Amino acid sequence: xxxxxxxxxxLTRVEGHGNIKIRVADGVIEELKLEIVESPRFFxxxxxxRYVDEVPHITSRICGICAVGHTTAACRAAEKALGFDPxxxxxxLRRLLLDAEFIQSHILHGCFLALPDFFGVPSVLALAExxxxxxxxxxxxxxLGNTICETLVGRHVHPVSMAVGGFTRWPxxxxxxxxxxxxxxxxxxxxxxxRLFEAIETPSFDSPAERIALxxxxxxxxxxxxxxxxxxxxxxxxxxxxxxxxxxxxPHSTARxxxxxxxxxxxGALSRYAVNHDRLLxxxxxxxxxxxxxxxxxxxxxxxxxxxVEAVQCAGEAVRLCDELAAARPPGRFKAVARRAGRGxxxxxxxxxxxxxxxxxxxxxxxxxxxxxxxxGQNQANIERDLxxxxxxxxxxxxxxxxVRLGCEMLVRAYDPCISCSTHFLEVEFVD
Amino acid sequence: MAGILKxxxxxxxFTGCEGCQLQVLNLExxxxxxxxxxxxxxxxxxxxxxxxxxxxxxxxxxxSTASDERELKxxxxxxxxLIAIGACAHTTGLNGMRNGESAKLAWSRVYPDRxxxxxxxxxxxxxxxxxxxxxxxxxxxxxxxxxxxxxTVILAGGTPRPSTTPVCDECRRAGxxxxxxxxxxxxxxxxxxxxxxxxxSYGESxxxxxxxxxxxxxxxxxxxxxxxxxxxxxxxxxxxxFGSRERAVAALLEELFPxxxxxxxxxx
Numbered sequence: 001x002x003x004x005x006x007x008x009x010x011l012t013r014v015e016g017h018g019n020i021k022i023r024v025a026d027g028v029i030e031e032l033k034l035e036i037v038e039s040p041r042f043f044x045x046x047x048x049x050r051y052v053d054e055v056p057h058i059t060s061r062i063c064g065i066c067a068v069g070h071t072t073a074a075c076r077a078a079e080k081a082l083g084f085d086p087x088x089x090x091x092x093l094r095r096l097l098l099d100a101e102f103i104q105s106h107i108l109h110g111c112f113l114a115l116p117d118f119f120g121v122p123s124v125l126a127l128a129e130x131x132x133x134x135x136x137x138x139x140x141x142x143x144l145g146n147t148i149c150e151t152l153v154g155r156h157v158h159p160v161s162m163a164v165g166g167f168t169r170w171p172x173x174x175x176x177x178x179x180x181x182x183x184x185x186x187x188x189x190x191x192x193x194x195r196l197f198e199a200i201e202t203p204s205f206d207s208p209a210e211r212i213a214l215x216x217x218x219x220x221x222x223x224x225x226x227x228x229x230x231x232x233x234x235x236x237x238x239x240x241x242x243x244x245x246x247x248x249x250x251p252h253s254t255a256r257x258x259x260x261x262x263x264x265x266x267x268g269a270l271s272r273y274a275v276n277h278d279r280l281l282x283x284x285x286x287x288x289x290x291x292x293x294x295x296x297x298x299x300x301x302x303x304x305x306x307x308x309v310e311a312v313q314c315a316g317e318a319v320r321l322c323d324e325l326a327a328a329r330p331p332g333r334f335k336a337v338a339r340r341a342g343r344g345x346x347x348x349x350x351x352x353x354x355x356x357x358x359x360x361x362x363x364x365x366x367x368x369x370x371x372x373x374x375x376x377g378q379n380q381a382n383i384e385r386d387l388x389x390x391x392x393x394x395x396x397x398x399x400x401x402x403x404v405r406l407g408c409e410m411l412v413r414a415y416d417p418c419i420s421c422s423t424h425f426l427e428v429e430f431v432d
Numbered sequence: 433m434a435g436i437l438k439x440x441x442x443x444x445x446f447t448g449c450e451g452c453q454l455q456v457l458n459l460e461x462x463x464x465x466x467x468x469x470x471x472x473x474x475x476x477x478x479x480x481x482x483x484x485x486x487x488x489x490x491x492x493x494x495x496s497t498a499s500d501e502r503e504l505k506x507x508x509x510x511x512x513x514l515i516a517i518g519a520c521a522h523t524t525g526l527n528g529m530r531n532g533e534s535a536k537l538a539w540s541r542v543y544p545d546r547x548x549x550x551x552x553x554x555x556x557x558x559x560x561x562x563x564x565x566x567x568x569x570x571x572x573x574x575x576x577x578x579x580x581x582x583x584t585v586i587l588a589g590g591t592p593r594p595s596t597t598p599v600c601d602e603c604r605r606a607g608x609x610x611x612x613x614x615x616x617x618x619x620x621x622x623x624x625x626x627x628x629x630x631x632x633s634y635g636e637s638x639x640x641x642x643x644x645x646x647x648x649x650x651x652x653x654x655x656x657x658x659x660x661x662x663x664x665x666x667x668x669x670x671x672x673x674f675g676s677r678e679r680a681v682a683a684l685l686e687e688l689f690p691x692x693x694x695x696x697x698x699x700x
Binding site: 012017040041044045049051054058061062063064065067108113122123132136140142153154155158161163167168334 | 447448449450451452453454457458460461463467475476477478479480481482496497526527529530537539541542543549552572573630631633634635636639666669670673
């Protein structure tokens with residue numbers, strides 16, 4: 001009878017430290033887990049007692065890849081706690097920065113982390129020798145995301161001028177027009193990337209999932225705010241997300257597992273596409289069609305293609321936002337928001353899914369309690385469930401250890417887990 | 433490091449946000465040129481199948497667990513040159529904010545329903561408190577160009593020189609108005625230059641993420657800020673964000689939290 005063991009210690013080409021452990025005896029899966037072994041960082045202990053103005057600068061350091069996302073979530077949650085409603089231009093610039101982060105993160109994942117598997121090489125460095133043009137295209141697109149952030153907020157890894165209340169430096173009209181030109185000049189590179197993924201054969205695998213993403217009123221493919229919306233029909237305001245999403249801790253993970261009343265669920269590019277596909281710009285909808293995506297897809301590997309679609313979407317949306325911001329009257333000189341007691345929770349879409357930050361402040365504006373729910377933590381239960389199904393399929397096909405191992409690694413990579421993030425969540429219960 | 437063979441480099445990561453190794457990948461324009469001159473043989477985030485045969489180790493992150501410490505010592509044994517990259521590796525960076533509080537207490541807050549993991553160290557340490565560090569590229573995150581400069585000097589067999597002038601010099605050259613004059617807390621006078629004063633140029637005050645210069649005027653700056661009516665507690669908290677390993681800052685933190693943060697909670 002079939003006996004099989006897969007033990008991937010420190011899975012490579014993912015962000016952070018994780019292990020895959022699978023044990024099969026007599027054709028039965030006896031053990032299967034995705035272990036999250038990143039060192040805990042105790043952000044909540046560090047935050048308690050700090051003034052609210054510092055929070056975005058501290059929580060940005062949860063993760064270098066999703067730094068704009070964490071900073072945005074922290075600013076929005078803090079503003080809600082302080083009862084401050086920023087002007088619309090501030091929201092527009094935050095959207096533009098999220099677009100830039102999505103382009104940089106999706107290209108990094110698609111071309112640097114996932115792509116090598118499809119060409120049977122260990123890394124993008126090997127691809128640099130055999131397919132230099134592909135790598136150069138990816139590097140230019142990644143640079144685009146970084147340069148947008150450098151121009152507008154100083155840098156991408158730990159953006160400088162994003163603050164509670166707005167921006168400590170408002171970009172000039174020329175900055176917005178410069179960024180717009182750069183994005184327009186990247187059109188050919190985006191087209192090359194779509195073509196590259198068109199040519200790749202996605203593993204066929206069927207594993208339906210409940211999909212959750214933000215969706216807002218209006219016509220926007222939403223990233224910044226909105227209603228938490230499930231493909232199963234539930235929807236709930238962002239600060240009430242815990243009514244449909246529950247979290248538990250498990251012994252093999254320094255992240256938390258999340259589920260709805262129906263079980264595990266998925267967040268990320270494919271879920272946003274499933275929930276908001278009717279909002280895509282025409283060029284992104286066309287890319288989705290060319291890449292064979294369908295809103296009711298049941299194949300989690302399609303997350304790679306959904307990320308490419310979002311790169312096209314974000315570039316198009318960013319151009320529109322640059323026009324809007326270049327024409328808008330800049331807000332006045334930055335002023336810190338007055339400190340006061342309060343609590344606030346905000347949701348933001350970040351490259352890997354919906355991110356929630358929540359803070360409670362005392363009368364002096366100091367943190368009393370903090371909570372942060374990370375996309376990879378939300379996906380972990382669903383990843384394990386998919387791994388179960390995939391191993392079952394591969395065993396049925398009579399595949400050996402190596403094929404099972406590679407299949408599992410590729411599946412986990414398709415989710416683009418951000419393990420640093422998932423273990424750096426903040427968890428202090430709100431005091432009632 | 434001269435020779436026909438390309439020097440082999442490993443990139444390693446301990447406790448931190450992995451933003452500094454991302455900055456290595458963010459050398460987009462220079463990455464392919466760099467790969468003409470060096471061979472990257474170990475880089476978990478980017479590469480499958482790493483080896484222990486490397487001459488230069490770039491190490492990001494702080495040492496916060498027993499396994500971190502074991503792995504760092506092994507890297508030190510393998511590498512001829514060990515370069516600390518980023519504030520977490522250099523000074524513990526922001527991770528040091530959890531020091532001064534019992535690890536068990538911190539754990540119980542984060543994972544209230546799980547037993548304490550004995551792998552977690554009581555204190556977070558920078559690399560230099562565990563092994564010998566040959567060079568440091570400071571900052572949170574590191575500046576890509578500074579990393580490239582340091583690597584270029586090292587590959588040419590030279591010794592990179594740390595900056596001896598404060599961020600204020602670069603900030604003035606950038607034509608910025610002084611944030612202190614605006615009544616803001618700013619630590620540019622304490623930290624070594626080399627970051628192009630990016631924060632102050634974007635309207636945000638310097639947090640001294642690059643560490644403190646020898647003899648940094650901490651008490652003079654404290655007095656100046658207090659004279660401007662800024663709350664002493666807030667200044668100390670801000671100094672502690674990146675500076676908890678600096679002796680002058682540690683003394684101020686002890687003044688603010690006698691016996692350590694949450695000493696009363698820990699005792700109860």
